[in-house]
Amino acid sequence: MAKSRWFSKPAGRNGTTVSNMPEGLWVKCPRCAEIHFAKDIERNLRICTKCDYHYRLHANERIALTVDDGSFNKIDDHVVSRDPLGFPGYPDKLARAMSSTGLTDAVVCGEATIDGRRCIVSAADFDFLGGSMGSAVGERLVRSMELSVEKRLPFVLFTANGGGARMFEGLLSLMQMAKTSAGLARMERAAVPYIVVLTDPTMAGVYASYASLGDIILAEPGALIGFAGRRVGNQDMGMKLPDDFQSSEFQFRCGMIDQIVHRRDIRNTLSTLLMLFAEEDANAQASA
Numbered sequence: 001m002a003k004s005r006w007f008s009k010p011a012g013r014n015g016t017t018v019s020n021m022p023e024g025l026w027v028k029c030p031r032c033a034e035i036h037f038a039k040d041i042e043r044n045l046r047i048c049t050k051c052d053y054h055y056r057l058h059a060n061e062r063i064a065l066t067v068d069d070g071s072f073n074k075i076d077d078h079v080v081s082r083d084p085l086g087f088p089g090y091p092d093k094l095a096r097a098m099s100s101t102g103l104t105d106a107v108v109c110g111e112a113t114i115d116g117r118r119c120i121v122s123a124a125d126f127d128f129l130g131g132s133m134g135s136a137v138g139e140r141l142v143r144s145m146e147l148s149v150e151k152r153l154p155f156v157l158f159t160a161n162g163g164g165a166r167m168f169e170g171l172l173s174l175m176q177m178a179k180t181s182a183g184l185a186r187m188e189r190a191a192v193p194y195i196v197v198l199t200d201p202t203m204a205g206v207y208a209s210y211a212s213l214g215d216i217i218l219a220e221p222g223a224l225i226g227f228a229g230r231r232v233g234n235q236d237m238g239m240k241l242p243d244d245f246q247s248s249e250f251q252f253r254c255g256m257i258d259q260i261v262h263r264r265d266i267r268n269t270l271s272t273l274l275m276l277f278a279e280e281d282a283n284a285q286a287s288a
């Protein structure tokens with residue numbers, strides 16, 4: 001396979017290329033324990049060639065996989081979290097996350113095209129403090145939503161927020177749940193579509209707000225998706241939970257996800273959805 005357009009190392013990164021894949025010649029699949037050449041997994045879109053396990057992607061890799069080459073214009077990268085509560089150690093954690101990921105917070109936003117169709121795209125990065133939602137993440141997402149409404153462009157969002165709300169920012173972090181939900185309500189009133197793709201992991205306050213509010217909700221196979229963790233669920237309900245509890249497949253069975261889409265097919269699926277939405281919007285505008 002020629003040099004992959006998907007996974008050329010993103011500019012500005014100085015760390016590993018896959019968040020849960022150690023660097024080296026060999027990698028061991030966390031699901032099936034098969035040992036692979038790292039290059040083979042890289043060439044296979046970071047998917048295990050034996051069991052189809054989807055390794056996590058960095059935000060910049062996710063965007064590169066999804067949008068047309070050279071079409072991504074990053075926005076609001078200057079919106080950063082501060083330390084409003086004086087939480088011990090938080091400034092150092094922020095600085096380390098910035099240094100190790102090359103990002104300024106846990107979500108990257110911008111305008112781009114997918115198969116030539118314009119949209120606003122955001123992707124979260126688990127390696128930035130677990131992808132947790134602080135004030136800057138919430139503010140960036142709401143600005144993306146407002147830009148979607150202003151330009152009448154669909155908003156495509158990839159989640160990867162295992163941390164949920166960011167505890168170091170306390171209530172200011174929790175209020176991002178309401179703020180992003182209000183932003184999506186404005187999108188709904190303006191009839192601008194919101195497509196969310198849930199990737200591993202999507203948990204807690206993020207799942208309880210914008211991650212579960214998509215007009216279309218897609219998910220990668222085998223992703224961890226839910227609110228509280230399995231141990232909390234076991235304790236709360238006092239019953240043994242299904243083996244695939246809080247997986248994409250479990251949530252799909254429960255009606256919480258519209259479609260599970262293999263990483264290889266996500267770009268084409270988004271392209272089709274954007275085409276359908278564009279046709280619908282054109283018809284609506286014409287008849288208005």
Ligand SMILES: [Zn+2]
Nearest residue numbers: 029032048051
């Ligand atoms: Zn595997």
